[in-house]
Ligand code: ATP
């Protein structure tokens with residue numbers, strides 16, 4: 789059974805949307821098997837998003853991700869990676885399908901409420917970035 793890494797971003801924790809977003813995952817059949825609330829340093833945010841280092845929005849993105857607490861989660865279910873991305877909706881909330889998390893809650897393409905791994909291989913790396921084996925059952 790597949791697992792993926794989810795982050796509830798600072799714009800969403802700030803607006804007290806953690807529970808509403810978690811409910812969307814659970815309603816879609818994803819199980820939250822690990823979860824914690826942390827404050828990333830700028831350096832940790834840069835490491836996590838290093839694939840985007842050359843993008844023009846990298847500074848904005850990493851500043852934002854370090855601007856307040858995030859809730860990191862491991863979600864489990866059949867086809868969890870794809871299912872999570874369906875529930876999140878398109879990166880830009882203007883393009884996100886009705887009912888998706890980003891359509892309902894995201895403020896802009898930068899402050900878009902959630903992150904989800906984009907493939908099973910990146911999911912494994914991203915889960916290991918945030919969680920130790922002891923935290924995963
Ligand atoms: P994520 O990786 O956060 O799940 P994604 O896979 O939908 O989102 P990516 O292309 O991987 O989108 O971009 C990573 C993040 O960078 C986006 O979620 C968004 O917060 C930010 N981002 C992407 N494009 C822009 C942009 N044009 N301007 C500002 N921020 C952006």
Ligand code: MG
Pocket residue numbers: 904906
């Ligand atoms: Mg991505």
